[in-house]
Structures are given as structure tokens and as C-alpha cells.
Amino acid sequence: MSSLLLRPRLLTRGGRALSLLGGGRGASDSLSGVHPVARRSIIDLSYSAHFMDFAGSSIPSSMSKLVVTKLSPDFREAVCVQSVAVPTPGDAELLVRNRFVGINASDINYSAGRYDPSLKPPFDAGFEGIGEVVGLGLSASSRYTVGDNVAYFRSGAFAEYTVVPAKECVPVPAVKPEFLTLLVSGATAYIAMKRLGDLAEGETVLVTAAAGGTGQFAVQFAKQAGCHVIGTCSSNEKAGFLKSLGCNRPINYTTEDLAKTLRKEYPKGVNVVYESVGGSVLEVAVNTLANKGRLIVIGFISGYQTPSGIPQFRGGTLPVKLLQKSASMRGFFLPHFYSDYREALSSMMQMFATGKLVCEVDYGDQAEGGRFVGLESVFRAMDYMYSGKNLGKVVVEVAPPAVSNSKL
Template sequence: MSNPLLLRGSRAAAALIGRRRAGGTDGLPGVRPAVQRRFIIDTSYSTHFMDFKGSSIPSSMKKLVVTKLSQDFREAVTVRTVPVPTPGDAELLVRNRFVGINASDINYSAGRYDPSVKPPFGAGFEGIGEVVGLGLSASSRYTVGDTVAYFGSGGAFAEYTVIPAKEGVPVPCVKPEFLTLLVSGATAYIALKRLGDLANGETVLVTAAAGGTGQFAVQFAKRAGCHVIGTCSSDEKAGFLKSIGCDRPINYSTEDLAKTLRKEYPKGVDVVYESVGGSVLELAVNSLANKGRLIVIGFISGYQTASGIAPFKGGTLPVKLLQKSASMRGFFLPHFIGDYKEALSSMMQMFAKGELVCEVDCGDMAEEGRFVGLESIFRAVDYMYAGRNLGKVVVEVAPPTADKSKL
């Protein structure tokens, strides 16, 4: 069913234009559009442009909405049918092709990030797809048919999402690999650069190393000339870690992690990139070398509990840090937005040159098959929390469509 909205405006100029992007996160070095940009009709007095014929924009869509605060994602989130939103002056309407799954999705659905936000509200932080509608101001940098990735404060788990044009990240094509960079890659890049103080020859321990962000921490530590240890839960993941440069994968399902670290690294490790929490965090503290740095980027082992925090015996933490002149620091990506553009640009260039592996897990090996459609997001979250993913978990929202636009 076609959207009843029409391309609005009191007058339309006859000229066809294609405007270059400027500002925002556009113009990233090494990133060039792989498809020809479609021009749009310049309607100088219009409020927005909508590519109805080319994208077959329906009047309604499916969207995942948090209707109850809970760390149980299935209990908190409901699939609803809602009207397709109309972009404002400086906004883009994106038809989502892929969305990324993050461990923190259940923290958001539990209301832990902003207690003032009450249900109902949209779920999901990141997506990638095609621009099918845009506001007048946004048309100075984008046009219908452009491909963009984005991450924000919720609402990505939908067939269509409206985003501020300034938050869009132009990408050459709709590949799920680009989603891995937005949160997972940026977290590893910025955290290690700003808080890790990596030096050539140091030893770095990455927990959950074969996961969405761990894979990047391994690669960036290797690029800094470090010896990298990575924890994982299977031989398949250990093999993957070796393929991306990890010097010592430790499969904790077959090896005793604490004993292995004590035996093979008696002087301790210089930097720990930690995302598990609980007993793993305790072990990481105990494994620090003199002047060691421990970076906490999460504690996934506790997210599914009522408190959201895994039990941690920290009574002697000040003593342990003092005795080793060690430090323990937290990292939350929104606090480092000033570093984001440079990080993304650098990673995009590395990926374009084939210097960065961006492993994606779309659930092809899951029991019920590939994650396709919004409803499969529930399975994807369960899959990640079962520790089965290798790389970043991504859901395919919709298949590609042929470009039929005459605009």
C-alpha cells in the first residue's frame, strides 16, 4: 500500500540538482559511493522529499517498542505496527536493511541509562540502509538513494527510522560490516587509544575477544605492537582469534584461565580490555602487572540480573592497585564523542584497504537459521547472551529492493 502523503510544496523548480554533502560525519577519507547518486527535484518551498515510487514507502511499518522496563528483553519489548514517520527539516528517513545487536540493548530496555525516559520508547541503537526521504535542509548534504549508517539513542529496531542528518555516516554500500564499526569498533579504538596508553612490546589481555568489540581490541592492540591474549569459549573462536593476529587464544571451556595466566605470564599483563565483569574482572585485577591499566567497557555477565551488576569482590581493590601502581578506568562511548569522527575515519580507511577484519554473525549457524526480519531480533539477543556469536551480531531487517525511482 502506497503512502497517501504527497511530495509537498507550493512551487517546484524545473532544475534537477545533485548537491554535495558537507559537514557532519561526511567526507570520510577512503570512503566513496559505490553507486551513482540519484538526483532529486529541487522544490525550493517544500518541507520534505519522499521517494514513494522508487522505495515503495508504505503507510505503516513494524517497530520494536519498549513497553515495560525489564532486563528480560522479550518481556520488555513488543512488536508494534505504527505509521511510517515523516522526516523534519534536518532529518533523514532511512529504510533499514540491517541493524546491530549490542549487549547494552537490555540495559536500555531496563531503563538503566536514563531513568527519566518512560515506556513506550523505541529500542535499538544502530542501523544501516537507504535514504528514502529527507527534509529540505538535509537535502544540502544528502539525496534520496544515498546509503547511510547511524547510531543513536534508540529507535533503530524498526523498518524505517528517522535520524538527524548530522548523525548519518555516509557509506559506499549497504554492507553489515559497516555496522561493526559504529559502536563496537569505535569503543575498542577510542578506549585503547585514550585509556590504554599502549606501547610496543606490552602484553594485552582482551576478554570475550571473539565478540563484537573484542575482535577490534585484538586487532588494534596488535597494530600497536603488543602481544595479545584473548579469552573465548570454543576452539572455533580460538581459530578465528589466531586468524586476526591474537598471539595466545585461551579457550576457557577447556583451559583454566587463572592457571594459564599465572603460568605463562608470571609478571602479569600490562593492559586488560574487559567486558565480562564478575569473577573475570576479579581475575583481571589479580593479573595486572606493575603499572598495569585495566579498562572496563562493560560487564555483560550481570546485565540479565535485576541489579545489572555481576557480583564483584572489590574490598581489597585499593590495596591491589596501590601495590602495583596500577589503574582501573571505565569507558562509556557517549563520553568520548569528540574522538568519534577521527576513529570512524581511521577504521573506514583500514577496512577499505583490507587492513581490518569486521566479522559479522547473522545467525547462519543458529538453530532456527539466519536472523531475518524484526521478529528475529529477539532470537539474536538470546543468541548473543548464550555466548554463541562469533563477531558482531547483526539482523537483516529487509532484503534489497530494485531502484525504480524516477526522481
């Protein structure tokens, strides 16, 4: 029997998807002028678990995805492209055709097996994606329909198609990569600053790697709190970008000595540090803390590509330095703050919609080899980000917009 016969075909009316189960979301029972007491199926399809819009979405039988086949901090060594069957969504799941995926520094930690030691290869790579719903389970159809735009934060994003639990998807008004920047990078800055920063108007905030994916948001949230913001970066172009975000003092560490500049211009220290570099930069951050200062560690990218994953840090006197200043140093790992996640996304999307939040995206137009298009370009995008050349969030366009060939 054809697989098409095992899955309820979707019809469309006015751009909305309708199943043959007696009407989908937005369907009317009054089309024939009859108003039945209760809906009933035209035919019994209770055995079916999912809808797949084969005609309208042109779903292929196979797809490409990136799979971690060997644990290594070398992403190219750890990950390979595989061709597999397009997965089928379960009852409460969506099948998403990925349009864009986000590149994160922590992708290397994941491929090295540092987050979950019990996870053994092979396993899927990638954390965040955005695209269109092209298939869904029966219970998932109560909230979504084919053609809906969604974003998600879940492993397995580096693929042409990804199955995602409906409850973990975020509806978005359009498949724009700007929304993708909010899932991990934006949420990390928003929640960390809110929960751990304890920002007060007039305080001084230092953001390291400020022109990067998450740094750009930390700068903006600190400014919104009425703080004086210092941002480190590696070029004059990035310094100009930071000024456009409201950063009071961009510091290009390739032309200025970071430690000397901070000592000279901020002799009383800084109140809050949003730190993602580690190593010697973390040492400077600790030394520049003011009394009752708060240092938030959201990562240490300078060590991720090493065997240990941890950059060298001279922290022997750390307890003394914190004690002398009544300062604190706290770590932030986004999965530990899921209870704050929905509120953070909702707030940021509202700010973006009203022009109160900049979501800078780097498509790789200035990278060697050009714009990051196609799943294979994830490798180039990773190299590009780790070279420190990106301005904003690095994204890869997995596929161009779909064009429906459906005549229904």
C-alpha cells in the first residue's frame, strides 16, 4: 500500500491547512448550510498518527544532516554529513523544514561530549533552527498546521528537516534569522542579566566579546537598565557597531591594553561583568571588579578548542580578591533556567517588533568562500566564528524559501 494512503492528505483553503477529518483549524461546519450537533469524520482515520503535506511541501524521501561520529573539540573531525530518511513526526511532534540554523560556540562542547558524558556517538548536532512546519502529529495539529513558521532550541538542528516536540516550538511571524538570534544568544543575556546581574541604574557594566552573538544583547539590556556600558571587541568596525547599540566605551583590545585602559578610566572598578572569553580576560575581569561587584561567567570560548576545553586561569588568589571586595562570581548555563525561558522570548520578541532591540545577524558575506548557504557550510561558519571575525550572530541558510507546487 502506498505510504500516501496511510497518511491523511491535507487540503488547503484560504492558505490554511485542512485535513479530511472533518475540518482543520479555522474550518467551518456551515459550508453546506447544515449545522450538526457534533463533528464526525468523513472516514475512520483513527489509526493515523500524523499529517504529511507531501504535495504542497514536496517532502523528499531522504535528507542530509550533521552527525557527531567521534567525540572531539575539533568540529570537522567530530562531525560528518550523512544522508538519512526524512523522519516522521509522532503524535505530539512537528516536522520542521529548516530554513536557518544558528552557530554557537558551545556546539564544540557538545561535539566533544562535555555536556553529557553518557551520550555516545553517533548523535545529532546543532541546537537551534527556524523554518516551516511541513508535517505534524494529530495532537500537535490542535495548535499548529502545515505552513506555520516556528523556531526551536533543541539538539539535532543541523539538518534539512528536524522533528521537534510541539511544546518546545516557538511560533514566529516570519522565518527571519533575527528571531533565531533570540533562542540561545538573546535568552542567555536576558536571563543572566536579569537573574544574576541585579543591575541598577548608574552602575558600570563590562561586556566581553561584546559584538558577538550574545554580547550584542548584553550591551543592549545593560543600557536599557540605565547603566554605563563598556564593551570589548577586536576591530574598529565592531567598535562602531557597539557605539550604535549605545555602548559608552568600546575597547578594541587589538589596539588598546584592556587591563591598563580599565585601571586608568575606571579606577573604582566595574559593578557587573558579563564574561564569555575566559583565561587572561577573565583574570582582568576579576581584577577590575568594584566593591560588591558581580561577575557572570556565561562561557570561556578561548578554551573550547583545546583538549580540556578549559583555558588556563590563574585563580589561586580568587577567594581573597572576592572577599576583599565582597564581590561574587556566578556561572550561568541556559538549560538550568528553563522556567524563565518563555517570558524571556516573549519579552525580546516584543522589543524586536517595536524596534527596541537590535538582532544583528552575520550571514558570512565577508567570510572566505562567501555567504553560508547549505548544510555543508556549517563547517565554514564554525571556523569563521572561532576566528573572531563575526559581527553579531552567525547563521547558516540551510535552504531557500519553499515554493509550493500544490494545485489543491
